Amino acid sequence: MNWLYDFSYLTGGIHNSLSEHFEPSTVTLIEMILAGVAFMILFAILGLVLVYAERKVSAFFQQRLGPMRVGKWGTAQTLADVIKLLMKEPLMNKNADSFLFNLAPYIIMIAAFMAMAALPFAKGLHALDFDIGILYVSAVSSLGVIGILLAGWSSDNKYSLIGAMRSGAQIISYELSVGLSLLTIVVLTGSLQFSTIIESQANGWWIFKGHISAVIAFIIFLIASTAETNRGPFDLAEAESELTAGFHTEYSGLKFAFFFLAEFANMFIVSAIGATVFLGGWMPFHIGGWVGFNNIMDYIPPIFWFFGKVSFIIFLMMWFRWTFPRLRIDQLLTLEWKYLLPVNLMNILIMAFLALMGWHF
């Protein structure tokens, strides 16, 4: 059971056994393919689980039961949806720009994949440990907006175009808040590398160690990342009541499924970043000095800690979505530029002061 606590046993074992049979360059190639397949499987599982969770959670928030017919408690509902989506006819507008139209869903998926690659899932389970991890992830995750803009532009549909433009304005504005709220913690860690950030939380998570400043940064991160993933209450890009489905109005079948999957993957990615930076990633709940308590917490494997924290943040985001009414576009920009950004800048200043005086734990 050692590998469950430190995945480098497992990955190192695979690497050694491969090295015995192949040349180093072939080993690298095989390992890249293995990692890619693993991420694809993770994507598929995430899609299935998160869509089911979203439907169930939303149902319970609205005093409904949600899917109940397919399988016990409707657990096979998303599987049935996948089969339905695969069998649908891929439609396209007559005047649509077919190249860009087909390209858009892949750009969104690729952006999600690239961001996923740098996430630390557990001890030793980390595909790419960049020393600029946070910068890389926040840069790559904003590539998705290109896919959204292309989808809206090439669809030859006014609703798609309006949705895409709104989405562009929204993501570019809120990207600032996400980056600055992450910077608030980077001030404390002094590093952009995910593994260093997690190691620095071995004696307590930053949300507890960083005083009120870290809490404010966490709240701002939650709001801004909800907006960045185009989820309610910031889902103006696909506002059903005004724009039918926004930028993916004209998509059907598998390409629509890609947009759908990317939305949930992005939700997972931002939750994972939030969990890693503020809640300690795969680091168990530790309190500095309490050795016995820390040892008990260490019995829970890191991968469960990671997915537990991520699902907590995802649950919060679902709670937001099914409680708050959608913002108007001017309210959206007012919230970002007049409230979140100034508060964020003040917060960074306070945090820098705290870090300078060494007042954090």
Place this chain on the structure above:
Amino acid sequence: MKSIIKYFKDIFSGLRSLVKGMAVTGHYFTHPKEIITQQYPENRDTLKMFERFRGEVVLLHDENNEHKCTGCSACEVACPNGTIEIIPKRIEVDGRKVKAIDQFVYHLQMCTMCGLCIPACPTDAIVMANTFEHAVFDRSKLTKILNKPGSKIMDGIK
């Protein structure tokens, strides 16, 4: 200065209202007993329909197979879409001819369940029942004759 105070006040009151909203939905989430959804075909035996639900018009009969309908056609007049059709006949009571119903025809397929016929009835002969399983395989089955065969009007109802 005033505007600065207002700025921070706005932030805190906004946050408070958001938390309030989340408390409401959080209450729903943590109380699954309050779920309103009915698992219909499964709970068919235990399902109790709401008393005020309007499912169809019925003509009340008592145990002697007697009803209160005098055949005055007030419900037929009150009905906005011609759902009710009263076919009268003449019967002899105490040596003189009186109007009574031969057939109380009710076209369920045209009924919008507005319930205007119920208050129109001067003798309270008809009520709205809360049945709802009206699906049939043949459209003609939706045209119902509400007075049971052999039924007659109650004594003393005019």
